[in-house]
Amino acid sequence: MDIDTGIRRRLAEGVYDHLDGPSLCETVxxxxxxxxxxxHLRLLWVDQPQSLDPADEDEGRAAFLELLRTENQxxxxxxxxxxxxxxxxxRRIAYADEGADAIGAAxxxxxxxxxxILDLRECRGGAPEGAAMWCSYFFRDDQVHLNDIYDRITGATRQFWTTAHLPAPRYTDRSVYALTSSITFSGGEDVAYTLQAHGRAVLVGETTRGGAHPTARHPITEHILVTVPTARTINSVTGTNWEGNGVVPDIHVPADQALDTALKAALEHLAA
Structure with a gap:
């Protein structure tokens, strides 16, 4: 059954008749x-009324930049x-330009x-450029091809490589553990999947949510947005991504045990 038919059938059956806005978005x-x-294909409810004009990409970036500034990048x-x-x-993956100083300070x-230990258990996404910058710290130079993003609308493919110049020392000769959970999503998954695929981190925790496709947002009403995937991430090692399947950890443990497990593994590795 295609999407249009499926949603229209449920609409005709009255499935959505008595749902309030947030419940409608969740159910649909x-x-x-x-x-x-x-x-990444979903309806989103927003409490504040929004313009019904086509989404402005610059406005969306500005809003996310402001959010990142209030959340220490x-x-x-x-x-x-x-x-x-x-x-x-x-908790979020910042843009590489504005986030560089904060990432470098960390x-x-x-x-x-x-x-x-890189804790991504509550990382819900962000910018692919920022994901590439985070990953860059764990490789020796700018010669590592991390992944590509293919854009369906334009047919263009954008490559992401490790960054040549970083504001802090690279972390190349020691073990890295990345913590994941069922909350980890999108840009957070990008960092985890990329480091794992390139053999640069051991993943500890739970399988992630599984959202690998960049999206565009479109207003439907003053309070409802639809997010539509418009691109596809392609890892340079695996030739695919984590869409639908999530990023599978190397060491499976409940998320609330991931930090202790990774710390124990790190200490045992150092002792050996």
Whole structure:
């Protein structure tokens, strides 16, 4: 059954008749993803009325930039754990230009750690350029082809390589552990999948949500947006991505046990 037929059938059956706005978006999203298992295809409810004019890409970027500024460019905390193990908790993936200083500051603070834990358990996404910058710290130079993004509308393919110049030392000769959960999504998955595919990190935790396709947002009403996938990520190692399947960790444990498990693994590796 195609999407149009499926949604119209449920509409005719009255499935959506008595749902309020947020419940309608949640229910329709579930039905959309039953017929097209793409986690980026969904309806979103927004409390504040919005313009029905076509979405302005610059306005969308500006809004996300402002959100990132209030959230320390997505970096929740940096910490030194027992055994000189560094920890960086990342909740959003910032743009590479505005986020470079904050990302560099975090990496500077862990520059002399013996191993690093990158906590992506609550990372819900962000910018592919920022994902490439995060990954760049874990490779020796700018000669690593990370992934591509193919744009369906234009037919163009954009390549992402490691960054040549970084504002903090690279972290290339020590172990890296990335923590994941069923919440980890989109840009957070990008970092986890890329580091795993290139053999640069051990993933610990749960399989992620599985959203690999960049999207565009379109207003339907003053309170409802539809997000539509318009592109596809292609990893340079695997030739595919994590869409629908999620990123599968190397060490499967419940998300709330991932940090302790990774810390134990790091300390045992150092002791050996």
């Amino acid at each position: 999203t579930a039905h959309l993803q039953e017929m097209c298992p793409d986690k 997505g970096i929740r905390r940096v910490e030194q754990l027992d055994g000189n193990i560094g920890l960086i908790d990342v 990496m500077q603070l862990v520059a002399h750690s013996s191993a690093l």
